[in-house]
Each structure stands twice: as structure tokens, then as C-alpha cells.
Amino acid sequence: MDTINVGVNGYGVIGKRVADAVRAQPDMHLVGVADIVTDWRIKSAANRLPVFASTSEAEQAMQEAGLTARGSLDDLLEQCDVIVDTTPKHVAAGNLPRYQAAGVKAIVQGGEAHETTGHSFVAQANYTTALGRDSTRVVSCNTTSIVRVLGALDDAGLLLRARGVLIRRATDPWESHLGGIMNTMVPEPVIPSHQGPDARTVLPGLDVVTIAAKGAHTQTHNHYWTLQLTRRASRDEILDALRAAPRIAFIRMSDGLVALNSTIELMRDLGRPRGDMWEVAVWEDLLTVDGDEAYLTYQVYNEAIVVPETIDAIRALTGTTTDPAASIRRTDESLGMRHDFLTPEHP
Template sequence: MVKVGVAGYGVIGQRLADGVARQKDMELVGVADVAPTLPVRALAEKGMPYKLFTAVPEKRNLLDDVGIPVSGTLEELVQEVDIMLDATNAGVGAKNKEIYQKYNTKAVFQGGEKNNVADVFFHGYANYEKGIGADYLKLTSCNTTGLIRAIDAIDRAVGVVKTAITIIRRVADPGDYHRGLTNALQVAEAPNHQALDLMTIMPHVDATGILIHTPVTHGHIITPVVTTKKKMHKEELLEIFKAHPRIRVVRLADGFLGNASLFKYARDLGHPRGDMYEIAVWEETIVNSGDDIMFAINIPQEAVVIPENMDAIRAALKMQTSRDEGVAKTNEYLGMKARG
């Protein structure tokens, strides 16, 4: 049984912990954080289903003073595990890497860290093989993760030459206030980092894109225009997407009118926190533009990267040494399946 620890119990960290706990061939040893944040307080109120370790020993009193049980320090957690999933704030993971190296413990970092923190820039479907046996892997951002799922699926079927993307980006996660209250759309400089990151993972694809920040919190929407080696039509693309366990095809006609509809549907399904691991493609948005094809996808930013993190564990620890076997195990334990 592979032993896993999580550093940072925030938006991504708590979902990573839940994801690991669902993997029948992994054991979640514990999670580490600094202070009694709301997720940490909720963990305590739920009866501490996961052991909590203090990430900064000299600040342990912050947890002790409010009666939250502490099982040890981050350094002690690192010594107990085979691999760490680091979901700390950008820059903190690079500092934590010194602890991981000290004890020869592998680690997976999230999209906010700089690429040089890791040996491999990783995506479960697009370049699983590059992560096999690697000591330090870095995941792509939520937008890039979901985008690559769709582009990779098309690329494996007919080959992708280039893509141009527009990202309508939520400005903050639910519950966040650091971006302030706003009534505006903000345009970012092109090309956006998601297009550049896609080309890092899939260097044979020419990608560019524009990003627009929007004052919403539940999900991003991306509209790719894809140039393929062989012209694709709607029905062919629908078959590809419906066969993909991490892509959910939805219809406007069925009431999936936008990002809020998908978030509500995840809650109606009984998913914790309204999490959804799949990206969604709206069937009615798939259209041809000359020889190109375009469509719109929804990125549930809080949970979309969890499957790829599980893939990263499997690759780094050589639990499965082929892409198909690795992602299949992750999908099985997370309950993800094709809906074709």
C-alpha cells in the first residue's frame, strides 16, 4: 500500500486528501497545515477523519489553542510517506521541497509553482510515461488540465495541428475575498499561460489564446478552435468525448445552461462540496468553422486536477507503468466512467 501525505489543506489540498482516501491501493497518512483555517476547523468538527500535522512547528500553538488535535510536524509526516502532494500557496512548495529532498521523499506540486520546482511537467493523459519513476512532478493549472484532456483526446484520434483558445476565467474560488468585489471584465495579455503550458506538454501542437477574468466563482469556460490533420465533424467529436471518462457531454436542451447549472448538478448528485472531476462539453456548441472545429468546455476549477494528481502518484511510484493502466485505476476508484 502506497503511503501519501498532503501539504496544505485548502481548496485543492482537502480535495486531494479525499481523492487519495478513495484510492484502494493508497493510504492517506495525514495532512499538514499552519493555522486553524476554515477547512482545518471543519476537519476537526468532522471528528478528524485525517490526521493533521503542523507545517510550522513554532506556530503549533495556533492549533492547540483552539483544541485541534495535532499528530506531529510536516517533517515527521514526510518521513512516514512514499510521496507528498504539495498544495500549499505558490512559492511555499519550493521551500517544502528542501524537506522532501532531505528524506528522499517524492513529491507532486500544483500549477501555481514555477516549472523549475519539478523534473517533469505532468498530465496523466498527455504524457503519463514521462512521469514514470520521476522524483518531482508538477501538475498543470486547472484550466490547462481540462483543456489538455480535450485536445489530447482529439489528437490521439485524428491529430491536432494547432488550437486557438479563449478562456472566460472565474476571478476567485467560492469563499475568497482577496480579489475584492468587482463589476468588470479584465483582459489578460496574449498568449495566455494555458496555451504556452499546453505546448510544453504537447510540443507538436501550435497553441495560442486570450484570457478574460470574470467576476464569478464557479468554473471557467474555454472555447477552443482546433485545426486537425483530418477534418472532423460534430458526430465524430461527440463520440470521442463521450468515450472519455474525464469528459462529460451535456446539452443546453437538458437544462445545462452554464457553469452554475453544472455546479448545482454536482450538488444534486451528492458530490461533497459540489465537486466535479470531469470537464463538461456542451453538445450544442460543437460546430465547424471551415476545416476547423470549435466547442465550449466547463472547467470545475476546485476539483478538476484531482484525477491527474492521482495519476502522478501512480507514475512516480511506478504503480502502473503504462498510461492506459494508470489512468484506468484512477478513474475506477474515483468513480469516473465513459458515458457514450
């Protein structure tokens, strides 16, 4: 298989970003995107991408709205090796039998349960276990960040246990007019919150507990971690472990990156498409180590962080790249990912 033919079902926050990332890969071809909507979201896609209708009702509605669909979801599947389902939570689980019947490998997102595919995916942690599978689940934005950061420390033999507090954004920015949280914070009703157990679907041995709340903002999540180390360690050892891992980038309060909005503005200044940040942004100058304990905080751009994982999952399912590091490197280079946003990258 020289080129992987990929379709995207669901052209929303994640779907549109995955579609563009697929187009940036030299070994992939975007066959098209499918959806049920007929508003500005799919009309903007129709100006530059092949659009398909996810249902027969949607095909009729698109025609009435002046949109010409290239065909149905089944027509899209006939041309695909892999379908990336980025439909709303729980919809993908119902779509899986359709993908299986078409003989197309499928990737679902973190809104689905682990049991939907029986495999959850973060490239740096378990790429090889996805090789050749029929389907996998790319875990949620917060879980992806947990596996990246805590997994890096675990790989270095430094992490014994982790306890984290997550301040989540209230809703996606484009939906903020529909409702949200104003002048308050809403704790999740159970402890631990779901992110810790979800991380163990990728790293089963991880000793992690998370507590979460929704804040009155719409862009990005913020994590605070108290880490019990396996031994006394220096601050440089922790930093070196994080630097050795992919898709973690450093930011600093001393550079004026003092709040979530300042990092978002930096992404725009760097010319990132849609202002996206695919990396976990760790505040380097806030990392504190005291004997065998470490404390850190980082920022998670929920709209984009799972995109590179999805690209790697495509290669893993098809088996076109068997080396995790090779796929990660290829993805990261194509997207222009960084280890430090303000320091020039060395070749």
C-alpha cells in the same frame, strides 16, 4: 510496495479534495495532512484526519487553539512514500529541498513553474514519462482541460492548431468576501496568456494560443475554442475522438444546462462530494464543424479537475502502476467519474 503511504501538505481547496481522493483509493493510505492555519479549515480536518503542523510556529499555535497535532511536517514525511504539496503558489518550490532530504517523492501544483520539477503532468498525455521520478508538477486546472480536450483531438490526428478564449472565475468561492471583480471583466495583460505555453510543457508539439480574462463570478472557468483541423471532418468524428478520451463528459443545452451555475447544481444533484466535477464538461450540442474547422465550448471546475491527475501522479512516481490506462481507470472508478452526466453508464 503494496500500499502507497501519502501525505498532503496544505489543507486548502485542492488539498482537502486530494486527501479525500487518496482515502478512496484501495492502493493508498492517507498518513495525514499538514497546514499552518488554526481556523475552521484545519479544525474540520482534525475531526476525521490525522493533522500535522507544517512549521514549529504552527504547532505551537495549534496547541493554543485547542488542536492536537500528531507531530511536525518532518514527522509526517518520515511515514510517507509521497507528499502532495498543495500549499499556496511558490511555497512548494521552497519546500522541495526538505522533501528531497527526507527521501520522499513530491508532487506540486500548477502554481509552481515547470522548472521547479522539470516535469509537468497530465495522466492521459505523459504518464509514462513520470514513472519513477522523484517529483512532478500537476498542471493548473485550465491547462489540464486544454491537454485533455486538445490532446484527444491531437491523438486522433484531427488537430492542426487551436486558438482559445478563456473566461476565468475571479476568485475561489470561499474567498469571495475578501475581494473580487464586480460588474466588470479584466483581461489578462499579455497575449498569449500563460495557459497555452503551459500546455506545451506537457504536449510540446501543440500549436495553441490562449487569450484570457477574469469574469465577475467565482465558480468554474469557461473556454471557447476555434480549431483548425488537419482535414475536413464530420461532427461525429470530433465527438468520437472526445468520447474516446478519459475525463471528458458531455452536457447539453437541450437538457437545460445552459449556464455555468446549472452544471454546478447538477453536480450537487448527482451527490458529488462538495459538488465537485472532475471531468471537463463539453457542450455536445454546441459543437460545430465546418469543413476543416471546429468550434466548441466547455466548462472547467477549477476546484476539483486536478484531483484525479494528482492521484495518477502518485502511482506514476512510485511506479506501482506502470500502465497509464490502468491507473486512470482505477482512479476514475473510485471517484465515480462519468462520460455523460445524464446518460446511465454501461459497465
